[in-house]
Amino acid sequence: MYLPELTERVDFEGLAAWADRITPVVDLDTVDSLLLEVRGSIKLLGGLAAIKRMLADELESHGVAFHACAAPTPHGALWLARHAVPDDALEVEQLPGRLNKLPVSVTRWPESVLTLLREIGVRSIGACLRLPRDGFARRVGAEYLLDLDRALGKQADPRTGFRASPSFSVKVEFVSETDSLEMFARAAEQLAERMAHALRMHQRQAQHFAIVIAHRDREPTRDALGLVEPVYQARRVLEPLLVRLERLELPSPAVSIELRADAREAATLDTGQLFERGPGSRRSTTAEAELVERLRGRLGTAGVYGLELIAEHRPERVWSKLTDRLLHHGARSVSVSPWARHRPLWLLASPAPLSRGLDRLRYRGPVRIEPDPERIESGWWDGREIRRDYHMATTEQGERLWVYRDCATDEWYLHGIFG
Amino acid sequence: MSLLDELVAHPAIWRAKDAQSERLVLPTGHDELDRALPGGGWPRDAITEIFLERYGIGELSLLMPALAALSLEERWIVWVDPPFIPYAPALAQRGINLDRVLLVHASAAKREALWAVEQALRSKSSVAVLAWLVKADDKALRRLQLAAETRACWTVLFRPGAALSQRSPAALRLKLSRDASRTRIEIVKCRGGRPGIVDLNR
Numbered sequence: 001m002y003l004p005e006l007t008e009r010v011d012f013e014g015l016a017a018w019a020d021r022i023t024p025v026v027d028l029d030t031v032d033s034l035l036l037e038v039r040g041s042i043k044l045l046g047g048l049a050a051i052k053r054m055l056a057d058e059l060e061s062h063g064v065a066f067h068a069c070a071a072p073t074p075h076g077a078l079w080l081a082r083h084a085v086p087d088d089a090l091e092v093e094q095l096p097g098r099l100n101k102l103p104v105s106v107t108r109w110p111e112s113v114l115t116l117l118r119e120i121g122v123r124s125i126g127a128c129l130r131l132p133r134d135g136f137a138r139r140v141g142a143e144y145l146l147d148l149d150r151a152l153g154k155q156a157d158p159r160t161g162f163r164a165s166p167s168f169s170v171k172v173e174f175v176s177e178t179d180s181l182e183m184f185a186r187a188a189e190q191l192a193e194r195m196a197h198a199l200r201m202h203q204r205q206a207q208h209f210a211i212v213i214a215h216r217d218r219e220p221t222r223d224a225l226g227l228v229e230p231v232y233q234a235r236r237v238l239e240p241l242l243v244r245l246e247r248l249e250l251p252s253p254a255v256s257i258e259l260r261a262d263a264r265e266a267a268t269l270d271t272g273q274l275f276e277r278g279p280g281s282r283r284s285t286t287a288e289a290e291l292v293e294r295l296r297g298r299l300g301t302a303g304v305y306g307l308e309l310i311a312e313h314r315p316e317r318v319w320s321k322l323t324d325r326l327l328h329h330g331a332r333s334v335s336v337s338p339w340a341r342h343r344p345l346w347l348l349a350s351p352a353p354l355s356r357g358l359d360r361l362r363y364r365g366p367v368r369i370e371p372d373p374e375r376i377e378s379g380w381w382d383g384r385e386i387r388r389d390y391h392m393a394t395t396e397q398g399e400r401l402w403v404y405r406d407c408a409t410d411e412w413y414l415h416g417i418f419g
Numbered sequence: 420m421s422l423l424d425e426l427v428a429h430p431a432i433w434r435a436k437d438a439q440s441e442r443l444v445l446p447t448g449h450d451e452l453d454r455a456l457p458g459g460g461w462p463r464d465a466i467t468e469i470f471l472e473r474y475g476i477g478e479l480s481l482l483m484p485a486l487a488a489l490s491l492e493e494r495w496i497v498w499v500d501p502p503f504i505p506y507a508p509a510l511a512q513r514g515i516n517l518d519r520v521l522l523v524h525a526s527a528a529k530r531e532a533l534w535a536v537e538q539a540l541r542s543k544s545s546v547a548v549l550a551w552l553v554k555a556d557d558k559a560l561r562r563l564q565l566a567a568e569t570r571a572c573w574t575v576l577f578r579p580g581a582a583l584s585q586r587s588p589a590a591l592r593l594k595l596s597r598d599a600s601r602t603r604i605e606i607v608k609c610r611g612g613r614p615g616i617v618d619l620n621r
Contacts, residue, residue, distance in 0.1 A: 016492040180443055255478050287544035288495060292540055299531060303524040307426075307507040319507035336508045343509035346502075398473035398597030416506060419479030 033081065033160065035074050048088065071095060074106075074159060075151035079125070084108040087413075090361070092153045099151060100126030103160060109144055168206070168259040170194040177216055177253040184245045184257070188238060191259045196234035199267065205230035206261035208238070211244065214256045221250055225302065228289040229327055232267045243297030264281040289327055309334040313378040315347070315415060316387055341374050342414030351413035354403060361393075361412050363401065369393045374404070392418070445516055449619055451606060457611035458592070461485055464571045465590030465610070466564050473582045474502060474607070475596035477619070482511075482549070482575060487514035489546045489573065495521045497539040500532050519546075532557050537563035540566035540574060547573040556581020557586045564588040583607065 029386045038051055045051050052068055059066050069080035070088040079088055083106050102125045104117055106178050117140065122128055126147060130138070137145045149155040172187040201204060210224040225244055232238060241259070293303045306322035311334050318336075336343075355362045363369045373389035387407040394400055402416035444458035451549050460469055471478055490496055498505055507517055509529040523539070525531035528538045531554055539548045540563060555563075555576070567574045576589070583594060604617040 051542060182488060288493075289493065291539065291542040291544050292521065294542075295535055299523065299535065305522055307505065307510070307520050307522065309507050309511060309517065313461075319504070321522075336511045339576040340512075343506055343512055345483075345506055345509045345513075346474065347504040347506040347509075349504060355574070382574055395475075397473060397601065399473055399476075401475060417503060419474060419477070419503075 014366065033078060035077065038070065048090075056189070063193050073153045076153070079106040079151060082108070086297050088204070095152050095285075096126075096129070100124060104128060107144075107147060108143050109147075113144060149327075168195060168198045168202075169205075169258060170198065171256055171258040171362055172255065173256040174298050177255045179250055179253040181246065184254075185242060187257050188241045188245055191257065192234040192238035192241060195237055195259055195261060196232060199232040199252055199261065205232040205265050205267040207231070207265075208262050209241075210262075211248075212258040212259070212260065212262040213248075213250065213254045213399075215250075215252045216255050218252060221248065221254075223248055228292045228341060230267075236286070240293050240297055243294070247297075281369070283347060292326060307337065312370075313376055314384070315339065315343075315376065315377075315390075317384075319347070342418075346417040347417035348415055348417075351404070351415045352413040354414055358414075363393075363403075363414055365378075365397065367393045367395055367401065367403070369403065377403075390415070443529040443571070445485045445489070448488075449617075451617050451619060452481075454556075455606060455609075455612070455615055455617050457609065458566050461575075462480070462590045462610070463573050466560065466567055466574045466576055466588070467485060467591040468576050468578055468582075468587060468589040468596045469577050469592070470580050470583050470607075472596070474575050476595055477602035478577065479505075480596055481595070481602070481619075483515070485573070486547060490514070490516035490519045492519075492546050494546035495519060496547045497521045497523060497536075497545050497549070499523045499535050499539070499548065500525055500552070501549070502551055520543075520550045533563070535575075536563060536576075537566055539570050540570060543570070545572055547575075549577070551577045553579060555582075557588070561588050564583070564590075568598070569586070 014386075021053060038048070042048055045054070048070055053066055055066070067081045067086070069083075069086065070090065071079050071080055071093045072089065072095065076089060077101055078083050080089065080098060081100050088100055089095050100414075103126060104114060104127075107125070113197060117128065120268045122131065125148070129152075133145060137265065146155060150157040170191050172190050174183060178184075182255070196210075203419060207227050207230040209227075209322050211223045213221040213223075223244060225240055227236070227240060237259075245257075292304055303325060306326045308320045308322040312318040312320055316342070352363075352367035354367065356362070357366075359370065370392040373391050375389055377385075377387045379385045388404040389407060390402060390404045392400060393403045400418035401414055402418065403412055403414050405412050443463050444456075444460040445463050446460040447456070465473065467480075469478060486496060486550055496515070501522070505520070505522065510520065511517060523535050525535045532550065533555060536550045536552070539545045555578070560576075563576075565576065571593075580594070582601050583592070587607070587608075590610040591606070594605040594607055596603050596605070601618045601620045604619065606612070606615050606617065608614065
């Protein structure tokens, strides 16, 4: 049995999560309706009327108007609800009777289809049902025939249930609106404590958080907090949160601060070490993560990163910045190609052209190119092909450079410096 | 040798004096330089300043052996505001464990670079900090020196040659230059040792 509703401007996900107390099987059908499979819950909750009352209480408290109807099929229930007459169909046999009278518009089929049906004089679902099936399929569309069959229970209408993402939310409301950092700091302590408590109770950890700061007369200010790794300890949440709140510019004083966590992962709880292991213990991983988070809090995530080797021959592509999974040590296994010669410790962000003057190449002065190039040819498969001859070179001041000649254009470039 | 001397010379016997000097000094990996430095290596609990006029004269290669050894520990080697991209394959070729490398770009404001270096020094999770600081006044350097002393984190600050005339609490100040065949290290200031010149022929 399904119990749909028509509502407007409602937090559907929140409602679907709330509806969990009625039934675990919920589907967000269209932009304005919610399907609840209640057959399993009727007896437990004391009957369909009781369920409807629960819905009414909850929705009215949010100031939302709705219609609810029950029927043995999703479409059936949905169409009945859209018709807005409280007329439940409790058994499959009752469905044709109830549905026949409904105008075709409740199906919300496309305008073109509805117009076509109007033109042939079909105004109600019952009239649709009386049309010959193959004619209907041909002229109107097979999928609409399927809809009718599903509404009547002649065809199955499987739905995937709605799965709420496990999210944790804690909120601190201020007695009076404030923008004082001290009040924020105290609120942050409470938020971190309560969040840690909630995560621990459910044995979860979270890496990404959302901060929502409500104001009296405007839209809430939203910000995000991304940690280096999932955590559940209050201290690990508090510090980045404080840094964030300090840097946030608020358009007006705050009325409340809410912290939400997306906590899908099961927590890997710290177990104590029986023997003192030294620097390899978990504790030092936490200190590593904390340093990164502290630096990122002030310098931004893009300003703090690690390095990674890629299985590539093109020199500018054989390395990459590592911003995620900074602490997953040992997971990376690419090593430098054994054919690669001595590489310079410095790479230029983009190769700098060498100028030609007086028959010699110059980079802030004449440059002497060593013979015996290393040919690197690669990248024909992704449009970034290179064919270059790399040489070591020296300047008169003793700098040692890594230069190349582009074989296609015969131009020379500086790509690296042997630090 | 007396019996006692023989016994104490046995490699399995550890002397407290050995541990102390190990802790505070990091062998450079270049014998000629080790010989010229007190304790036989880089000071681990104080700042080393390296002055240069240009890049590509062996300024990083100088540090590589010590960094490779440190990269075996499970702590960060932090690079603050390097002037170019530290090239990963080159680091790997010189034995650096890339997992330990952390690059930090503090925006143009010099205070952020100093702040970042201090954070890295104070954190238990870093074992070395290399920073390219254009400007750092004496007061800032003193703060960093204090932080370096507290945590025994190897700190190397690269500065432009002009900053040599500035006062500094650094324990070791080196000026680097290079000609066709060798890298010249001029030891300008050396706490516990003497100024001098070391040439690395490479």
